[in-house]
Amino acid sequence: MLPPVFGVLFDGLAYGMLLFVLSVGLTVTLGLMNFVNLAHCAFAMLGGYVTVTLMNRFGWPFLATLPVAFFAAALASVVLERTLYRRLYRASDLDQVLLTIGIAFISVAVAAYFFGTLQQPIQTPGFLRGSADFLGLALGKYRLFLVGVALVVTILLVAGLDYTRFGAQVRASVDNQRMARGLGIDVDRTFAVTFALGSGLAGLGGALAIDIVGLDPNFSFAFLVYVLIIVSVGGLGSIAGSFAAACLIGVSDIAGKYYFPELGAFLIYLVMVVVLMWRPAGLFGKR
Amino acid sequence: MSTSPLATNPQAYLQSASRWRPVEIVFWLATLLPFYLLPDYLSLASQIAITALFALSLDLILGYGGIVSLGHAAFFGIGAYSAAIFSKFVMGEPLVGLAAAAAVTGIAGFASSFIVARFRHFTLIMLTLGLGLLAQEAANRAHWLTGGSDGFQGADIWPVLGLFHFDLYGYTAYGYSLAALFVLFLAARRMISSPFGLALRGIRENWVRMPAIGAPSRAHIQKAYTIAAIMAGIAGALLTQTTQTAALESISFQRSADVVVMLVLGGAGRLYGGLVGAVIFMIARDQFSGIAPQYWYFWIGVLLVSVVTFLPNGILGGLSAIAARWRRK
Numbered sequence: 076m077l078p079p080v081f082g083v084l085f086d087g088l089a090y091g092m093l094l095f096v097l098s099v100g101l102t103v104t105l106g107l108m109n110f111v112n113l114a115h116c117a118f119a120m121l122g123g124y125v126t127v128t129l130m131n132r133f134g135w136p137f138l139a140t141l142p143v144a145f146f147a148a149a150l151a152s153v154v155l156e157r158t159l160y161r162r163l164y165r166a167s168d169l170d171q172v173l174l175t176i177g178i179a180f181i182s183v184a185v186a187a188y189f190f191g192t193l194q195q196p197i198q199t200p201g202f203l204r205g206s207a208d209f210l211g212l213a214l215g216k217y218r219l220f221l222v223g224v225a226l227v228v229t230i231l232l233v234a235g236l237d238y239t240r241f242g243a244q245v246r247a248s249v250d251n252q253r254m255a256r257g258l259g260i261d262v263d264r265t266f267a268v269t270f271a272l273g274s275g276l277a278g279l280g281g282a283l284a285i286d287i288v289g290l291d292p293n294f295s296f297a298f299l300v301y302v303l304i305i306v307s308v309g310g311l312g313s314i315a316g317s318f319a320a321a322c323l324i325g326v327s328d329i330a331g332k333y334y335f336p337e338l339g340a341f342l343i344y345l346v347m348v349v350v351l352m353w354r355p356a357g358l359f360g361k362r
Numbered sequence: 363m364s365t366s367p368l369a370t371n372p373q374a375y376l377q378s379a380s381r382w383r384p385v386e387i388v389f390w391l392a393t394l395l396p397f398y399l400l401p402d403y404l405s406l407a408s409q410i411a412i413t414a415l416f417a418l419s420l421d422l423i424l425g426y427g428g429i430v431s432l433g434h435a436a437f438f439g440i441g442a443y444s445a446a447i448f449s450k451f452v453m454g455e456p457l458v459g460l461a462a463a464a465a466v467t468g469i470a471g472f473a474s475s476f477i478v479a480r481f482r483h484f485t486l487i488m489l490t491l492g493l494g495l496l497a498q499e500a501a502n503r504a505h506w507l508t509g510g511s512d513g514f515q516g517a518d519i520w521p522v523l524g525l526f527h528f529d530l531y532g533y534t535a536y537g538y539s540l541a542a543l544f545v546l547f548l549a550a551r552r553m554i555s556s557p558f559g560l561a562l563r564g565i566r567e568n569w570v571r572m573p574a575i576g577a578p579s580r581a582h583i584q585k586a587y588t589i590a591a592i593m594a595g596i597a598g599a600l601l602t603q604t605t606q607t608a609a610l611e612s613i614s615f616q617r618s619a620d621v622v623v624m625l626v627l628g629g630a631g632r633l634y635g636g637l638v639g640a641v642i643f644m645i646a647r648d649q650f651s652g653i654a655p656q657y658w659y660f661w662i663g664v665l666l667v668s669v670v671t672f673l674p675n676g677i678l679g680g681l682s683a684i685a686a687r688w689r690r691k
Binding site: 105109111159162163166168169170172173174176177178179180181182183184185187188300303304307311337338340341344345347348351352355356 | 424430432477480481483484485487488489491492493495496499500503619622623626630657659660662663664665666667669670671674
């Protein structure tokens, strides 16, 4: 029999995995182009609404909607990247913040217009409901599924970055953009593809998040803070860093809510400020 | 242009930059019009004056110093709560309350300026966001002091100078806020057209090079940040005193985001940018208050995207570009 602290730890880890899927795209795009994309969670929200619509209107099974959520978010991000983002790669932080926060505002209003401001209900399939018994702990099946998905995503990402030609180009562009350009790597194209991949993962994360945290038009902003915290704590451009930071933030958020409910979100913000002051480039950042 | 006396004589340059232009005098005279033309809207006018002061304070650090802050409402809120608490436990004299709020926010601003002046770019944005959220969460949790999400109870504000009661129509509120705005605007104007203001703009353009010509970047940013915090705190205190209450909304992220929007809309790095932006933003919000708030933010979003894409220097920047083209013809 394991003491209940392991249950809290497991819930925290599962939550952290969810946050990792949501934030890993932003980590890579920020590290690659230094582009401050505050609309990242708008893509996640899009993924969530795609899943909800397909399931409730068209009766698709939950698992089948996940790839669609991924591609819908990736497609939307490509369109925005081509039309709006690309003009601002060399612009100041302020302009990037303003443009993307504007897009996030628009996404909130559009979601409220089409879906209303209420939480969207979804019915997860039977085999993901309930909990599995493990050494006396009741582990939620959906959370186990989340951990599984996040691990698969991590392995795919790390393997893709380490062993493929495209991955090598991404790494080269993150490490030294000028040199990469000099070697003939099309950094802009690399960025566009990475951006689409990252936004697609955010869309997947948004779809996965519905069962844990629900989905309403404020998703764009409610999770933005968490995602930004993970990115800045983990370090820009570092996948391992985001993974570690997501686990840290997930566990400290759940444990904080469980053991010190009176502190609220205070703990998370404090962790971020202290880590950033101690290591401005994040825990695993290079710069 | 390079041979004009302005370029060679720094004193003449500074003096010409600080000369009052007719447009400015017209602008400030126009601020008196609501007393006569729109007496029903004086409460709104007072809110606008307060918001304009808040936007002006952000302009000092964002427009001139280049410090992008997503947590500036922290100082507005600290000022608002300080004024409320001061009036409840010490005395309700408004001017003394303003001074007390200014002192508290000055200390808070100076303390956080050590953090802000050390970082740049993304880390800086995240730190200001984090500090702002910490302040918001602290005000929410300190229910015994601030009233939390129920709002502050028991603020007691005396008449201004013992003569002018805060009336229902907002005569005193607008006069008082406008006077405060004007006095602090004069101070900001003086500061911006001084060598210190020039140095700030230099730091915005090149953080590394300024120390080489004798302007310590970090110390200057710290000073500007503290001054901006004090001004934001006074704006918050004005809101408390004119509405006789303080709410969590005054310290929220929403307010931080709104003020950035206003400033950028009007034109950051221009003395009147925040003022014009606040007037347009507040009047538009009042006019569109019938529609649900989430749709109001749709238009804010569209506005932001189009300002960034088509009008990089805000409305005033666009206007002055048109004026410059006109003059050349």
